[in-house]
Amino acid sequence: MRNNTSVEPVNETVDIDHQHPDFIANRHGRYGELRARCPVVYNTAYGGFWLVTDYESVAAVARDNETFAHRFDPEADDGISYQGICGIPRPKGTPRMGVSEIDGPDHADLRRVLNPHMSPRRVEQLRPRMEEISTWFLDEVIEAGRADLVLDYATPVPAVLTLESMGMPAENWDYYAEFFHASASYERTDPKYIAAVGRWQDMWDELVGFARFRRRNPSDDITTTLVTCEVAGRPLTDSEVGGVMWNLVAGGLDTTTSLVSWGLHHLGTVPDVRGRLLADQTLVPGAVEEFLRFYSPSETLTRTATRDVELGGRRIARGDVVMISWVSANHDPEVFQQADEVVIDRSVNRHLAFGLGGHRCIGAQVARMEAEVMFRDVLNRIPDYVIDEDSFRPYPGNLLMTGVVSMPVVFTAGRRHGGTSPLGGL
Numbered sequence: 304m305r306n307n308t309s310v311e312p313v314n315e316t317v318d319i320d321h322q323h324p325d326f327i328a329n330r331h332g333r334y335g336e337l338r339a340r341c342p343v344v345y346n347t348a349y350g351g352f353w354l355v356t357d358y359e360s361v362a363a364v365a366r367d368n369e370t371f372a373h374r375f376d377p378e379a380d381d382g383i384s385y386q387g388i389c390g391i392p393r394p395k396g397t398p399r400m401g402v403s404e405i406d407g408p409d410h411a412d413l414r415r416v417l418n419p420h421m422s423p424r425r426v427e428q429l430r431p432r433m434e435e436i437s438t439w440f441l442d443e444v445i446e447a448g449r450a451d452l453v454l455d456y457a458t459p460v461p462a463v464l465t466l467e468s469m470g471m472p473a474e475n476w477d478y479y480a481e482f483f484h485a486s487a488s489y490e491r492t493d494p495k496y497i498a499a500v501g502r503w504q505d506m507w508d509e510l511v512g513f514a515r516f517r518r519r520n521p522s523d524d525i526t527t528t529l530v531t532c533e534v535a536g537r538p539l540t541d542s543e544v545g546g547v548m549w550n551l552v553a554g555g556l557d558t559t560t561s562l563v564s565w566g567l568h569h570l571g572t573v574p575d576v577r578g579r580l581l582a583d584q585t586l587v588p589g590a591v592e593e594f595l596r597f598y599s600p601s602e603t604l605t606r607t608a609t610r611d612v613e614l615g616g617r618r619i620a621r622g623d624v625v626m627i628s629w630v631s632a633n634h635d636p637e638v639f640q641q642a643d644e645v646v647i648d649r650s651v652n653r654h655l656a657f658g659l660g661g662h663r664c665i666g667a668q669v670a671r672m673e674a675e676v677m678f679r680d681v682l683n684r685i686p687d688y689v690i691d692e693d694s695f696r697p698y699p700g701n702l703l704m705t706g707v708v709s710m711p712v713v714f715t716a717g718r719r720h721g722g723t724s725p726l727g728g729l
Contacts, residue, residue, distance in 0.1 A: 315344075315345060316345045316347050318346070318348055319346050320348050321354070321626075324699065331643070334356050334634065335631075337356045338357045338635060342355065342357035343355050343356075343357070343360050350624075351624070352605070352625065352626055353617070353624065353625045354626055354628070356632070358632040359635075360614055360615040361627045361629065361632035362655065365627065366659055368406055368660060370610055371609070371625055372406055372606060373410075373606060408535060410661065412534040414661075416534065417525070417547075420468065420525050421665050421666055421669060429672065430676065432467070433460075433672060433673055434676055435722055436460050436463050436464055437677055438680065438720050439724060439725050440455065440456050441680055441681070442721070442722060443455070446718070446719060448716035449711070449713045451710060451712070452681070452688070452710045452712050453564050453707050453708065456677070457563040457567065458480050458556075458560050459476050459480060461555060461556060461560060461563075461673050462477075463476050464669075464673065465551070465552060468555070469513075469526050469548065470517065470522050471513055471526070473725060473726055474726040476726070479506075483552070483553050483556045483557045484557060485498070485499035486500060487698065487703070488698045488708045489699070490699050507545060507549070511545040513548075514526060514544040518530045529548070557706065558600045559669075559674065560706065561704055561707065562591075562600045563677050563678070565594060566590070566594040567681060568690065568707065568710060570681075571688060571712065572692075577686075580647070580678070584679055584682065586647055587675050587678050587682075589652075590647040590678065591671055591678065592649070592654065593645055593649055594674075595657070596652055596656060597633070597634075597645050598705055599655075600704060600705055601629060601656070601658075601664075602630045602704060603627065603628050603703060604629070605625070605626045606624075606626075607625070608621055629655050629658070632655050633655055639652075639654075684717060685712075685714040685715070686714075687715050689712060689713050690712050694709065694711045695709070
């Protein structure tokens, strides 16, 4: 339990623009201040919502899906206005994003449908294919002695495996990756962000269109499973399938990309850690867990209280919006020693990077496997890469995702391994 005996009293509310670039740029320090002084605090910005920053309270919200609803349903008939992301309302008509915005028996049914595709056994079956994809994309840059480890490697590799698992054409990886990467990694005034958002309907139509194609042409993939399954005793509608597909494709692309990008940046800027992993690659799985904890690619989630409840000594009313910060919880010094340091051989690592409870990330095992393969391949094939720090660009302003826009590197040129293209012969 947190010791609050030395904490000074604070006002019951704060007025923090958590979307402002200054807050985002300094969020670790700001979250640390809130954890120490008032870990569950009411923020009056954006119409008002609760901001939860300590591990204990974040875990309590994540475990209690009945009290803190995940669903997005602006037409709900129970008098509660279910809101969107980062405490900011979303417009009516926005479709639910699949697994992450469904609660109760429907959510449990959908998880049972998808679990066979995400089981440890199935993930291990995917490992050889992941290794082939990783090898080929490194082959494409290794002779040049230079690359952008985000755009040329960390983005396409998980994108191809994700699209293949969905049954979608892998050669279109850049179409999907560009959309999800741009919509997450650029500021809202950036032309690339504006262009990506302008493609939202086209992207939605693509996914729903492929779902309809799979209804007519079933195969052995996740999309076929979705269009042929029953949830709550009925088939999913095209819109519902599209929402789940959006959820899975977005999660499979940008989250793993963010994790690997930050991990490679850390290895590229902390020589001692890179040296330890080069000398003993059995440390790689533990390093993946620590990068997950420290960087927490999925930073925040928003929930809605379905009843009056006490959390962290504060009274939350039915209908209140609650935003939890995974990354803040993962830096809580009450739970993690050396919380603000990367400790790749941390013996106990109860991080919340994949969430907790019934809504824990369904693709966690896939992300771990992908990251392990990619870190090992980079360490083995371009171990001396040097980051161009002047051109390194992290996400400038996104509280949902922490990631990297671009990371140019140079390294000693090597030889191709001669693998075949994973992109249909392209």
